[in-house]
Amino acid sequence: QVHLEEAGGGSVSTGGSMRLSCAVLGNTEGRAYCIGWFRQTPEEDFAWVGSLFTDGDVTYYPESVKGRISISQDNAKNTAILSINESGPEDSTQYRCAAVETDRKSSEYVCRRPMLYTQWGQGTKVAVSS
DSSP: OEEEEEEEOEEEETTOOEEEEEEEEESOTTOOEEEEEEEEOTTSOEEEEEEEETTTTEEEOOTTOOTTEEEEEOSSTTEEEEEEOSOOGGGOEEEEEEEEEOOTTTHHHHHTOGGGOOEEOOOEEEEEEO
16 A cells, blocks of 8 residues: 655746655555646646656656646655746646556556556645745
C-alpha cells in the first residue's frame, strides 16, 4: 500500500515561481508510477496539468499546457516536482497530485488518463497575488 505526501503551496508573488512536490511513499520497491498533477478549474473540476513516469524520468503534458509549466523528478526516485514560472492569477487554485502503478510499455496511455489514477493526495492551495 502506498500513500502520497504533497509539499509546497501557499503564497506566490505575481510573476514569481512556485514549486510543489509529490512523493509516493510506502511499499514502492521495484515498482514504477505515473505521478500526475491536477488543478481545480473555475467549474470545480480538476484539470490534468501533466505527469511524470518514474522509471526513466519521462514526462507527459496536455496540449493546452504552455511552457511555463514543467514536471521533473526529484533525486528521491518517486517524487514529482511541479514548477510553474511567471505565475499569474490564473494559477491561484487548489492543486492535487495522484499516482498509479504502471509499467514502461503502458506509461503514456496510463499517465494521460486521469480516471486511471488510484491514489490521490489531499491537495495544496496556491494563492498568487501582487
